[in-house]
Structures are given as C-alpha cells and as structure tokens.
Amino acid sequence: MAYILDKAFAVNKDVFTLAQKQPSITGYTRLETLPTAVSMKTGLQAPLADPLWLLARQWQFNEFQGEDAGTPLKLRFAVQGAPIDAFRSGTDVQPQPWQALDGVPLETRVEAEPVWATHPRLRGEAGLQLLRMSPPALRTALLQNYPLSLSAPTATEAAADQAGLLWSQLFDRRTVDASALRADLQPLLLDGVLTGVPAVLGNDAATQALLQTWLDWYDALVYEGAANNPAWQRERMEYAFALKSGNIALDAAEYTDGHLDWDDFIATTAPGDAAQVHTFSVAQRIPTPVRYPGMPAERYWEFEDGQVNFAGAEAGATDLARMCVTEFALSFGNDWFMAPVRLPVGALYRLENDAFEVVDSFGIPATVRPIQPLGQTPWQMYALRASPNLGNQLTGTLFLPDSLDGVQEGAVLEHTLLVRDEMANLAWAIEKTVQGVSGEPLDRDLEAKGLAFSQQIEFPTAADAQAVAPQLIYRLATPVPANWTPLLPTRKGLDFAAPLDIQLARAGMKRFYPDPVTLVADDPDYDKFLANLDAQTDFITPLAIAEDAHIKAYIFYPRGWLLRRDPNQPMDIHDTLLLEEEEVPRIGASLKRKFQYARSSDGRSWLWIGRSKLAGRGEAASGLRFDVAEKRKP
Incomplete structure (x- = not known):
C-alpha cells in the first residue's frame, strides 16, 4: 500500500495530510486499422457525432499528448564494399569458364544474341549509311560487289509478311550487304585499324579512311552475343549465369523478365581468395522522412489530397501482402527515415561493424544495429539469399548490381x-x-x-x-x-x-x-x-x-x-x-x-x-x- 501527500486535503494550518492512493492499473492502447475485413471504408470514414465526441476522439488518438522523442538529425557511418570481378554463363551443371568484366551491362551481356545474321533489313540500312557517306565511284563499286539480296516472301507469306514484301521491293540489290562487306574487311584489321581495302573497291587513302569511319560506327551500333548463347537454357526458356566476388558466387538461375536486381541472385561459395574490401566513409548525413504519393497525414484530423483512396482497398483473409502494405501505409508510414548514399554499382556492401551512429535533436548519440529476427525466423528484408555453408558471412550485406534502368x-x-x-x-x-x-x-x-x-x-x-x-x-x-x-x-x-x-x-x-x-x-x-x-x-x-x-x-x-x-x-x-x-x-x-x-x-x-x-x-x-x-x- 502506498501513501502520498495530497494538497487537496490540506487544512487551514497549511498542513498536508496523508491520503490513501487508490490501486489502479495503467494501460496504453494504440488504435490502428484492422485490415482483415473486405473493405476498410467504414473505419476510415470516422463519422462525426458532435464536437465533444470529436475532442474525445482526438484524446483517444493521443493528439493532446506530447512525445519526448528526439528527431534524428545526423548520421555517421562507414560502408565496406567488395567489387564483382568475374562473370560466368550457364549453370553449375554445365559450367562455363569465369570471364573478367569488360564494362558491358549485365542484361546486355547475358541476353545478347546474333543480330546481323537474323535481320536482313538492318544489314541493308547499315549499308545505306555507307552509301550516303561514299562518293559516286565508290558507291557504284559497293553496289556491284556487295549487293543485298532480299527475296520477296512467297505467295502464302505475302499477306502475313507485309513488311517483308515492302522491304524486299525497296532493298533488293539496291543497297549494300553490310555483313558481307564487314566479313571482307575482317582479315585487313589489325587491332581494330584497317591496314588496307579490298581490291574491288580501290586502294586509296581516302577510301580506307572512309571505311574505317564506317566500320567503327558499324561495330558500335549493335552488341552481339554468341550464336549458341550458353546463358540461355532451352529446356527452361530462361537465362542462367553467375557473378563472383572473391570467394563468393552470386547465381542467377531463373532470370526471365528483362531486368536484373539483387533479389535475382543466390549467394554460394566459389573457389578463390576473399575479395579486396574498399571502405567508403560517410562523415555526416541528414536523414529525411520517407514520403510517397497519397501518404496519410501525420495527424488524424487533417484534410488530405486524396491521391490514394485507402478506403477503397479490399483485402481478404489470405491477402497478406495487401494487408502488410496497408498496415505500413496507415500505421507506420511516418516512422521511416531515408539517408541516401552514393556508391559504385557492381559490388557487395555492408555497414562497417554492422552499425551506424545517430544524433537526435537533443544532441544524444545512439548506435543503431540491424533488427535481429525473433527465434529461428530466417526471413530478413533486403537480404541476399545465401547457402548455409556461408554462415553469417553475408549478414547485413546488400548487392548493388550494374543493371540497366529505363530500357526501351x-x-x-x-x-x-x-x-x-x-x-x-x-x-x-x-x-x-x-x-x-x-x-x-x-x-x-x-x-x-x-x-x-x-x-x-x-x-x-x-x-x-x-x-x-x-x-x-x-x-x-x-x-x-x-x-x-x-x-x-x-x-x-x-x-x-x-x-x-x-x-x-x-x-x-x-x-x-x-x-x-x-x-x-x-x-x-x-x-x-x-x-x-x-x-x-x-x-x-x-x-x-x-x-x-x-x-x-x-x-x-x-x-x-x-x-x-x-x-x-x-x-x-x-x-x-x-x-x-x-x-x-x-x-x-x-x-x-x-x-x-x-x-x-x-x-x-x-x-x-x-x-x-x-x-x-x-x-x-x-x-x-x-x-x-x-x-x-x-
């Protein structure tokens, strides 16, 4: 039993008396949306009864209560990165040799297949580009010795191949077969520089310089892969390849959708030594709250722009992903902060010592570490899938692939x-x-x-x-x-x-x-x-x-x-x-x-x-x- 001094029971002599405190239980209840019903329209409408009821609802949502919590103002941390240093096509069943990276984007290197041999119209347009650059005499020699033969489609194909019918009438023996000319120039190349010109085209310096300019343009126009691309798995109609960073291999065995990201890879062990680690120090970053279109207002009773109608969201008992997104948007949307960091792509990154320091608005520093899973739960957000033999080697590691954005x-x-x-x-x-x-x-x-x-x-x-x-x-x-x-x-x-x-x-x-x-x-x-x-x-x-x-x-x-x-x-x-x-x-x-x-x-x-x-x-x-x-x- 506890006793307190209560001023309400004081007598005229200004003497405080002892008053017995009534036993109580203090509880805190957080009101949140319950996204288990089919529709949340009724809960989000919040109809008003009277002003007093409105004040009660504000009190119920703790809008009258201040929080003695600091806002993060500064971040200090360091990032360690291990670059990707090798590429391999295919799977472990039919392994290909590891190759050094040469600056070609991953999607291009994995998907590329022959183009010139399968696209006669493109060969004709490349030859037309050379004809525009050439003087009359050279133009005549090119058309005589390297004409593009583009036969018309058969009677059955004509209706289905209208483009082929038109291009065959336009290009047949009226332009240059660029691939045939390129094949004749190949033996005359030394380290990418022409050392001569085919005899049928003359052998003067001006012609050689013009063909060199056209050849540089031709080789840079299209990126071609091997005829039998080892990355393409015909039995599954998917691409399979792997990347390597030291003794860690990143396997992508089911690449299908045309855009690579970190979640397409599974980390396994690879022969070799550990990759050299580079440290990127971040002395100071100012975190900013995460914002997205249609985000609910921080205060409950505040007019919003209505870009997103959360009341129209419907979720059944098994729509877990939709319920998680709705819960994040409505209940925890203003609890996230963002601190962008510019890092080179094509590397594995993790925070040094798996922590960073946060200084809040009261000047109090705090060390933040990754959230640890409860019990034996193996799931983590934004974490690479790794084989068990890697242990905790990739815990807290993020992969930034050198992938393309905005592919047309x-x-x-x-x-x-x-x-x-x-x-x-x-x-x-x-x-x-x-x-x-x-x-x-x-x-x-x-x-x-x-x-x-x-x-x-x-x-x-x-x-x-x-x-x-x-x-x-x-x-x-x-x-x-x-x-x-x-x-x-x-x-x-x-x-x-x-x-x-x-x-x-x-x-x-x-x-x-x-x-x-x-x-x-x-x-x-x-x-x-x-x-x-x-x-x-x-x-x-x-x-x-x-x-x-x-x-x-x-x-x-x-x-x-x-x-x-x-x-x-x-x-x-x-x-x-x-x-x-x-x-x-x-x-x-x-x-x-x-x-x-x-x-x-x-x-x-x-x-x-x-x-x-x-x-x-x-x-x-x-x-x-x-x-x-x-x-x-x-």
Whole structure:
C-alpha cells in the first residue's frame, strides 16, 4: 500500500495530510486499422457525432499528448564494399569458364544474341549509311560487289509478311550487304585499324579512311552475343549465369523478365581468395522522412489530397501482402527515415561493424544495429539469399548490381505462347509472330490460314436415284493451325525404378493430303497449295510414302528462333528441344524476342536482341480430336 501527500486535503494550518492512493492499473492502447475485413471504408470514414465526441476522439488518438522523442538529425557511418570481378554463363551443371568484366551491362551481356545474321533489313540500312557517306565511284563499286539480296516472301507469306514484301521491293540489290562487306574487311584489321581495302573497291587513302569511319560506327551500333548463347537454357526458356566476388558466387538461375536486381541472385561459395574490401566513409548525413504519393497525414484530423483512396482497398483473409502494405501505409508510414548514399554499382556492401551512429535533436548519440529476427525466423528484408555453408558471412550485406534502368523495348520480333490443352491432353507451343524475310515480324496466325486447305467432298444429288448421299462424314483427325506445335510428354531418363520425371518434347504435326493424280477432277487451287507446301523447306518436311498409297504427307515444324536452333535451315534430327514440364504451368508462359536499347551508367548506348518469359494467358483449346464422325452439311 502506498501513501502520498495530497494538497487537496490540506487544512487551514497549511498542513498536508496523508491520503490513501487508490490501486489502479495503467494501460496504453494504440488504435490502428484492422485490415482483415473486405473493405476498410467504414473505419476510415470516422463519422462525426458532435464536437465533444470529436475532442474525445482526438484524446483517444493521443493528439493532446506530447512525445519526448528526439528527431534524428545526423548520421555517421562507414560502408565496406567488395567489387564483382568475374562473370560466368550457364549453370553449375554445365559450367562455363569465369570471364573478367569488360564494362558491358549485365542484361546486355547475358541476353545478347546474333543480330546481323537474323535481320536482313538492318544489314541493308547499315549499308545505306555507307552509301550516303561514299562518293559516286565508290558507291557504284559497293553496289556491284556487295549487293543485298532480299527475296520477296512467297505467295502464302505475302499477306502475313507485309513488311517483308515492302522491304524486299525497296532493298533488293539496291543497297549494300553490310555483313558481307564487314566479313571482307575482317582479315585487313589489325587491332581494330584497317591496314588496307579490298581490291574491288580501290586502294586509296581516302577510301580506307572512309571505311574505317564506317566500320567503327558499324561495330558500335549493335552488341552481339554468341550464336549458341550458353546463358540461355532451352529446356527452361530462361537465362542462367553467375557473378563472383572473391570467394563468393552470386547465381542467377531463373532470370526471365528483362531486368536484373539483387533479389535475382543466390549467394554460394566459389573457389578463390576473399575479395579486396574498399571502405567508403560517410562523415555526416541528414536523414529525411520517407514520403510517397497519397501518404496519410501525420495527424488524424487533417484534410488530405486524396491521391490514394485507402478506403477503397479490399483485402481478404489470405491477402497478406495487401494487408502488410496497408498496415505500413496507415500505421507506420511516418516512422521511416531515408539517408541516401552514393556508391559504385557492381559490388557487395555492408555497414562497417554492422552499425551506424545517430544524433537526435537533443544532441544524444545512439548506435543503431540491424533488427535481429525473433527465434529461428530466417526471413530478413533486403537480404541476399545465401547457402548455409556461408554462415553469417553475408549478414547485413546488400548487392548493388550494374543493371540497366529505363530500357526501351522495340517491336516484338518473335512471340510464342506455351499453353496446356486439357481436352486434348497435350501441351502446345503457339507461334504468334516470327521474323519474316526482312527480319520484321511475320504474323503466323495469318500465315496459317494460307497453309490450310479445306477439301470439299462432292456427294450425289437427290436427282441421282441410284446413289444415296451419306449423312455422316468420318474424319481421321480434326485440323489444327499450322502455327501450333505439339509438346509431347516423354519420360526423363531410362531408370524406370526412379520416380517418374516428365519432359515435354517438341514434335511436329503430321498432315496427310490426297495425291492430285488420284482425284477425279483436277483442282488448280489444290495443286498450288501442295506446290506451296513443297516450297517451304525450312519448316515443312515431306514424308516418304509408298507410291501406291496415293497420299502426300508433311510434317509442320515451328519456324522461329525460340523453338529452333536455326530456322533458316531445314529441320535437322539433332535439333531437339526437351522442355521441363514445370515450365509450362496451367497459366502458360509467354516468350518474346525483341530489340532493346538502353544507356549504361557511364553514358554509353547499347542495342541488342534479348528474350523474356512472362506469365501466359491460361489454357487453350486446339479442338484436336481423332476418329470423328460429323454430320454432313446440307
């Protein structure tokens, strides 16, 4: 029991008496939004009843109570950084040698693939640039010896490849094939400097200087990678590579979206010594409160700009991410401070001694250390994922990759969808666009209509009393568009005692047509159709059928670089593709090849062709059925 001196009980003699203090329990309650309901509209409306109620609500939110807390004014700390010193393509299963970094941005180095060989129009434009620079005599010699041959698309492709049709009329033998000229100049180069000129172009100093200027421009225009990029994993349609800093390797085994950041890497051990550490001292920084558009006001009863309607946020019982964001925005939005620090990219950083000193508005210094996880919780924010054998070596370490920002994407050169077809019990690779004769996109959906022929079966008329027209038509298989390629399930490995592991093998779709010589009536359109199939040797392969079968058979293959090693050559038996089954989920996948352009941190510009894989559009229905009996159309 406690006793206090209470002035309220004092008598006239100004003598204080002892008063017994009533026992009490002091509690503090913080009112916060409860983002577990579907809508927070009612809680955030806070309807007013009367002024007294408003004062009570202000008291309830502690707006009348001051806080004896200091505001951070100064920060002092030091950052230690270990630079990235090597790059390696591929995975640990098929390791490539470590290579020194040469200043090429990560996205460009990982994604880049051949460009000049796959884009004739770009070769013609590069040659046109040389023609603009050349005098008349040299221009004539270039067109005679290095003409660009750009054939027009076939009759079937013409409607689907309008760009190829136009560029073939404009560029065919009217400009210079830049790649052919570059190949002839290659033997004459010594450390990047021309030592001569091909004899067909003359051998004067002015021509050599002009070609040197053009060659420097040509080599800097596009960044090309290897023909068989080891970073591209065909069985997963993803990029895989690794970076190294001393004895620490940073593996990125599933890079797909076209932008690299620290969360794409997993740290593991690597052979070698520890990297040299550089220290960056920060003598003083002034922290500033974190602000973002639509941030709630610090005081509850204060008009806001309404850029963000938190009352319209809806969160179910399982929307944990949305509830966390709402909790941060409404309850703890004004508890964060920011102190920017400029550091070189391409290194692993951590605070020296894992701490920094804060001086508040009262002049009191305090040492701040990282938040420690409770219990055995392994999760940390902004922390690199690391293998257990690294221990605490990367605790509190942040990776700043030398990635690109603001990448501009060109038109999609190639687009392929990977989908599942539950009704046909198959998976399909659907080519939407591929590169045409000029390198520009070709619409395969439109082309597929020209590669299909609807056979009309003539039946006896009712006037012929001796014949009866059938009521049902039997079809061996229903037609599937030519741009749909089946992905057949196949067992991985030959160990039947091991657990079943399925891969999806890219196959070809067989199609059978009657031989024209067996038809009663000759159809010129049908003859043109078969002749067009025979002309498409790059992606349509005829099958050998016995002469007495009276059948012509073809296999339709894909014609893009995503599903083929070299679509400019006939299909080879060694050109196989086995996709891991989990890479074709129920939602599917969308694969794209496109030009990309960006500037790196040093101001240089980069142009390359890269690939990406994003979520698809869901399941698809091919309508493929076998042994179908259909009613005859009247």
